[in-house]
Amino acid sequence: AQSVTQLGSHVSVSEGALVLLRCNYSSSVPPYLFWYVQYPNQGLQLLLKYTSAATLVKGINGFEAEFKKSETSFHLTKPSAHMSDAAEYFCAVSWGGSNQFYFGTGTSLTVIP
């Protein structure tokens, strides 16, 4: 069975501090992994994706994530938080040729000035 777990439904960081949002997956086949961001009152926007190429993936807005097979993790990081990063972040897993994603329950990021 495929699933994702996001640890921490709410994360608060100070402006300029490191952002770390955790995602662990469960997949019986090689996964494709995604991070999406949802700003208030908007749809979900793709931040970055892992599709079995480089394990360190760079996305938009300075975010990156590293696929670690041994830890079944795909944590999202950003070296320095900006006020505009405040949003809901979703991790998702899929696999090759599939038409279904499994979304995590989301992590709400608050950036404190």
Added chain:
Amino acid sequence: DTAVSQTPKYLVTQMGNDKSIKCEQNLGHDTMYWYKQDSKKFLKIMFSYNNKELIINETVPNRFSPKSPDKAHLNLHINSLELGDSAVYFCASSQVAKNYGYTFGSGTRLTVV
């Protein structure tokens, strides 16, 4: 030139009414989806169509009926609306074989009073 567009953006209606939400994508994707996002931001898939064929039909009340006249359109009709139907409904599309991820619409906020 919006990739996935949904109408209306906001919908306020009384219990018992019937309403429809429309979705169109101009990306040439072969698969479209409807997701429901509840007040806790949890995303639940409702339906998926691939080239006008229903391929995912999760446990959703049969008051909800999707219709796909062509692969660029997926509409959602809801009969006898209930208070619990209040949520944000997202349309999304993808090209399954390429697994680039979903492209989401901006959502329809449905409020049943």
